[in-house]
Amino acid sequence: MYRAIIMWFRGQDTAFQRGMCCLMRLYVSNVRSEDDIKNFIIDNTEVVSSQSLTPEISLRLFTPTCRFWTEKPELWPFPDPYWAIYWPGGQALARYLLNNPEVCGGRKVLDLGCGCGASAIAARLSGASHVVANDIDPIAAIATKMNCELNNVDHLPCVTDNMIGLKPEAWDLILLGDMFYDEGLADHLHKWLQTCISTHGTQVLIGDPGRAQFESHDIRKLLHQLAYFELPDTVKEENYGLTSSTVWCYKYKPNL
Numbered sequence: 070m071y072r073a074i075i076m077w078f079r080g081q082d083t084a085f086q087r088g089m090c091c092l093m094r095l096y097v098s099n100v101r102s103e104d105d106i107k108n109f110i111i112d113n114t115e116v117v118s119s120q121s122l123t124p125e126i127s128l129r130l131f132t133p134t135c136r137f138w139t140e141k142p143e144l145w146p147f148p149d150p151y152w153a154i155y156w157p158g159g160q161a162l163a164r165y166l167l168n169n170p171e172v173c174g175g176r177k178v179l180d181l182g183c184g185c186g187a188s189a190i191a192a193r194l195s196g197a198s199h200v201v202a203n204d205i206d207p208i209a210a211i212a213t214k215m216n217c218e219l220n221n222v223d224h225l226p227c228v229t230d231n232m233i234g235l236k237p238e239a240w241d242l243i244l245l246g247d248m249f250y251d252e253g254l255a256d257h258l259h260k261w262l263q264t265c266i267s268t269h270g271t272q273v274l275i276g277d278p279g280r281a282q283f284e285s286h287d288i289r290k291l292l293h294q295l296a297y298f299e300l301p302d303t304v305k306e307e308n309y310g311l312t313s314s315t316v317w318c319y320k321y322k323p324n325l
């Protein structure tokens with residue numbers, strides 16, 4: 070069922086998705102307390118670790134034992150459960166950071182579109198001095214906080230502003246796990262990343278399992294492969310034939 074929700078949400082345009090997330094922020098802050106939402110997450114997810122590229126990170130995710138794996142979509146009270154999936158792009162990114170702690174060591178890191186927060190957690194576990202997790206979905210921010218607790222990671226702020234298009238902060242490193250699933254979002258990101266790089270010399274790492282929207286986008290020509298991972302069998306099965314996931318960085322500073 071949750072895949073049906075996601076496919077429907079993906080089919081909407083970016084403006085619609087952002088609008089829904091704004092409404093969600095209002096709903097979450099005015100109607101349901103953070104404790105209510107935490108309890109909802111506890112009741113509707115399972116703690117898993119072993120079936121991903123990063124077994125050392127535990128996450129609360131949807132699994133076949135969860136009610137909403139098979140439940141009717143209309144009973145789901147929130148619009149977008151992206152945070153309940155550990156996406157292949159995020160898995161590759163987190164694996165790469167854990168394998169190469171010098172990439173994050175002592176640096177100021179932003180995980181944009183954090184979802185379940187795994188890449189942010191990997192950045193902290195690899196020695197980043199300051200990590201901010203960002204997702205426009207307020208439920209993702211709460212899920213990320215809970216996943217930080219599961220992994221004994223503290224002092225990791227989770228913010229829900231839409232940063233894309235805003236004046237960028239001086240991040241040393243921006244992480245993007247599976248963020249190129251929508252053409253409009255990819256275009257906005259591409260422009261904003263160029264500003265981050267040219268203003269602050271920010272390094273950008275992208276994890277992607279070869280999605281069509283990424284492979285066919287102009288950004289792809291500017292990138293070079295850092296690491297390639299074969300996905301675990303369960304991840305392949307859950308991702309309709311995707312078999313691998315790659316970490317990319319910019320070849321050179323793009324022109325504005």
Ligand SMILES: C[S@@+](CC[C@H](N)C(=O)[O-])C[C@H]1O[C@@H](n2cnc3c(N)ncnc32)[C@H](O)[C@@H]1O
Pocket residue numbers: 149151152154155156157158159160181182183184185186187188203204205206209230231232233245246247248250254
């Ligand atoms: C496919 S999920 C990837 C999650 C995570 N990075 C991973 O790899 O597991 C994409 C996430 O991006 C978030 N998102 C979409 N547009 C965003 C934006 N403008 N700013 C921040 N997050 C955004 C969604 O809410 C969703 O959680």
